[in-house]
Amino acid sequence: MMDMHQGSLMLLGPTMNPKVAFELSERIPHLGLRMKExxxxxxxxxxxxxxxxxxxIYPxxxxxPDHDLLKSLANKDYGYGGLLCVDMETEEKAYRLMNLLQNYSQFGLMAVSLGYYETLMSCSGSSTSSEMNxxxxxxxxxxxxxxxxxxxYSGSLEQKWNQFEKAVARLHEQNSYQKI
Known part of the structure; x- marks a missing residue:
């Protein structure tokens, strides 16, 4: 008999929910293709x-700074991963760009978790790392x-790039108007 009222069994359960297990089994065969893209x-x-x-910032x-090290470790078929950083220097500029990317050009979505098939973005200093001094x-x-x-990896690469450029152009326009 196992005590399922405390410890890891209480938190994780002795078996996976059948629906979740089925959904995972449906997605695993093409995980490699998704990660490559x-x-x-x-x-x-x-x-x-x-x-x-x-x-x-992208390895x-x-x-x-760690490009050569990562190049020696990375699987060439899978590259350097799907996460990158853009440093806008100030929180205000970062949120202005993310707002345009989400609401003006529909490039991606603001979120804390970055695991999804749509492009997701967050301003780390005020979200996931906000507890740091x-x-x-x-x-x-x-x-x-x-x-x-x-x-x-939804939509074509060129479609998504055009959405990104559209938002950046709008950000530059807004910056020009603010200087007047």
């Missing part, structure tokens, strides 16, 4: 974002305007 798109977006003049970029954030490289993005 997730990573491929993130690498493409990181390069294009950098060409736009944005400060991008697949040659200028990332300023010194800890600085040591971890988390600026107030750091946006983490999990690049999704």
């Amino acid at each position: 997730h990573s491929r798109r993130a690498a493409e977006f990181a390069g294009r974002m950098k060409k736009l003049g944005l400060k991008v 697949g970029l040659d200028d990332h 300023e010194e800890e954030k600085e040591m971890a490289g988390i600026s107030p305007g750091l946006i983490r993005m999990s690049i999704g």
Whole structure:
């Protein structure tokens, strides 16, 4: 007999819910394809974002401090992952960009969790890392305007890129109006 009222059995249960188990079994066969596309798109977006003049942090970029190490460890078929960061320097700029990306161009969704097939983004300093003090954030490289993005794989890459560019152009327009 097992005591299911405390410990790990209470939290996790002795068996998985059958519906959840079935849903997982339906998704696992194509997980590799999804992860390859997730990573491929993130690498493409990181390069294009950098060409736009944005400060991008992505281990697949040659200028990332750990690029060579990660290159030696990574599975070349899966690249460097589907997460990247864009540093907008201030929280206000980060939220303005994320608001445009979500509500103006429909590029992605603001969220704390970054696990979904749509593009998700969060401003780490005021969300997932908000419990850290300023010194800890600085040591971890988390600026107030750091946006983490999990690049999704819905829609075509060009469609999503056009949505991103549309939001960035609108942000530049808004910045120009504010200087007048």
